[in-house]
Amino acid sequence: MLTASALVSGAEVAFFSLSESDLLLCRQSPKRSLQLIPVLLENPRRLLTTLLVLNTSINLSIVIISLHLFWEVTVLPAISTGMLLGFVMLFTLAIVFFGEVLPKAYANQKKLTTAQRMVGAINTAEKLLYPLISMLLYFTQTIENRYRNRPTTQIIEELQQAIEEASTSETTHEEKELLKGIINFGSLTVKQIMRSRMDIVAFDITQKLDEILSLINQYEYSRIPVYNGSIDQIEGILYVKDLLPHLDAEPDFVWQTLIRPPYFVPEIKKVDDLLKDFQERHVHMAIVVDEYGGTSGLLTFEDVIEEVVGDIKDEFDEEDEIVYSQIDENTYIFEGKTSLADFCRIIGSSTDVFEPVRGKNESIGGLMIELFSKIPLAGEDTEFDKFKFVIESADNKHVKLVKVYVGESKENISSVA
Known part of the structure; x- marks a missing residue:
C-alpha cells in the first residue's frame, strides 16, 4: 500500500508538471496511454480531486491497518500512550518520506514516463469514483462562489x-x-483619493520666469503641472529642483525646457497598482484623466502613502489646518470638497457603503447633490443608512459644509449639535 501511495503522489506531480511541448507530443503520439494524458488534464480540478481522494484513502488505510496489526502482534498486556504516539509518528514519517517526498522527487525528473505509467489507473479510478468526485467538486464550487460573490x-x-x-x-x-x-x-481607485482639478495648482506654459518663481514661493510645492491654454492640456511637470541652478537667470530664460513628461492615469486605476507604477517609473506625481481625456485631478506618491499610514506632515504643511471638526462622539462637520475616502476613513466606515447612491461623485458635496437630486440649501437634511446629513452652508454652485451624525438610530441631529 505504501507503494500505491508513492505511485499516486508521483502521478500528481507528473501530470501537473507537464509542459506544452510534452502535451503536444502526447496528442501526436499513436499510443493510447499518451493520448489519454491531455484528455484527463482538460478537467484539472476533477483530476486533482481524484488524485487527492486516492492518496488520502490509501494513507488512511495504511495507518489503520498498521495500528491493527501492531495491536494484534504486541505481547504487552497494555500499551502506553507514549508508545502508541511513537508508533503513529514512525509510520507518519515513513508515509511522508517514502510515499510523498521520494516519489515526487523522482516524478519531477521523469514526468512523462510517470504520467504514462499511471494514466490508465487514474482514468479507471476517476470513472469508479465519479459520484464521489462530483459531489466533492459541487461542494467546493458552492463554497468558492459564496465567498467570491460576497460584496x-x-x-x-x-x-x-x-x-x-x-x-x-x-x-x-x-x-x-x-x-x-x-x-x-486594495479597494480604492485613484478617483476616490485624488485632488480634484479645482484644487490643482498649475503653471501656464506662457508665464515668465519671475512669475513662476513668485508662485513657487507662494504655494511651496516641489512639483507643479504645466498646462498649455487650459488645465485639460497638461504639457508636463516642472520639478522645482531642476529650476534651482537657474534662479539667477535672465527674465527671458526658457524654463519650459526643464519640463518633464507627465504621467497620465485613468480614474478607475487601482491605487495599489498606481503605487507599483510610481516605484517602477520613479515618478511621484500622476495626472488623473477622465474618459474624454480631460484632466480630472492629480495624485502624488505622498497621497497614496497617506492612505495607509495616515496624514504626513512636512515642514510646509499648516499644523493648524482643519479638514473636519468633531463635535461629539457621533457628530462631525466636513467641508463639501472632502473626499469620500477621507470621510470614510475618519468615521471608520467603508466607501462601498455609499456605492448604491454615490453615482460618479467622490466628495461629500457631490454625494449630497446625488442624495438630494439637486444642490441643497442650508438647513436641509437627509438620511442614508446610519448617517444623517444636514447642510450647514451652500450656495447656488456647490455644498460648502455638511454636518454628519453617525449612529444606528436616526435621531434629530440638532439635538446633539
Whole structure:
C-alpha cells in the first residue's frame, strides 16, 4: 500500500508538471496511454480531486491497518500512550518520506514516463469514483462562489471587525488605523483619493520666469503641472529642483525646457497598482484623466502613502489646518470638497457603503447633490443608512459644509449639535 501511495503522489506531480511541448507530443503520439494524458488534464480540478481522494484513502488505510496489526502482534498486556504516539509518528514519517517526498522527487525528473505509467489507473479510478468526485467538486464550487460573490463592503467590514476583536489594551489607535488602511488600500481607485482639478495648482506654459518663481514661493510645492491654454492640456511637470541652478537667470530664460513628461492615469486605476507604477517609473506625481481625456485631478506618491499610514506632515504643511471638526462622539462637520475616502476613513466606515447612491461623485458635496437630486440649501437634511446629513452652508454652485451624525438610530441631529 505504501507503494500505491508513492505511485499516486508521483502521478500528481507528473501530470501537473507537464509542459506544452510534452502535451503536444502526447496528442501526436499513436499510443493510447499518451493520448489519454491531455484528455484527463482538460478537467484539472476533477483530476486533482481524484488524485487527492486516492492518496488520502490509501494513507488512511495504511495507518489503520498498521495500528491493527501492531495491536494484534504486541505481547504487552497494555500499551502506553507514549508508545502508541511513537508508533503513529514512525509510520507518519515513513508515509511522508517514502510515499510523498521520494516519489515526487523522482516524478519531477521523469514526468512523462510517470504520467504514462499511471494514466490508465487514474482514468479507471476517476470513472469508479465519479459520484464521489462530483459531489466533492459541487461542494467546493458552492463554497468558492459564496465567498467570491460576497460584496467588497462585507469583506472589508469583517476584516475591520476582526482587527477590533483581536486588539488588546496594548494596541494603540494608530496601529489599528494602520491595519485598517492596509485593508482598504486594495479597494480604492485613484478617483476616490485624488485632488480634484479645482484644487490643482498649475503653471501656464506662457508665464515668465519671475512669475513662476513668485508662485513657487507662494504655494511651496516641489512639483507643479504645466498646462498649455487650459488645465485639460497638461504639457508636463516642472520639478522645482531642476529650476534651482537657474534662479539667477535672465527674465527671458526658457524654463519650459526643464519640463518633464507627465504621467497620465485613468480614474478607475487601482491605487495599489498606481503605487507599483510610481516605484517602477520613479515618478511621484500622476495626472488623473477622465474618459474624454480631460484632466480630472492629480495624485502624488505622498497621497497614496497617506492612505495607509495616515496624514504626513512636512515642514510646509499648516499644523493648524482643519479638514473636519468633531463635535461629539457621533457628530462631525466636513467641508463639501472632502473626499469620500477621507470621510470614510475618519468615521471608520467603508466607501462601498455609499456605492448604491454615490453615482460618479467622490466628495461629500457631490454625494449630497446625488442624495438630494439637486444642490441643497442650508438647513436641509437627509438620511442614508446610519448617517444623517444636514447642510450647514451652500450656495447656488456647490455644498460648502455638511454636518454628519453617525449612529444606528436616526435621531434629530440638532439635538446633539
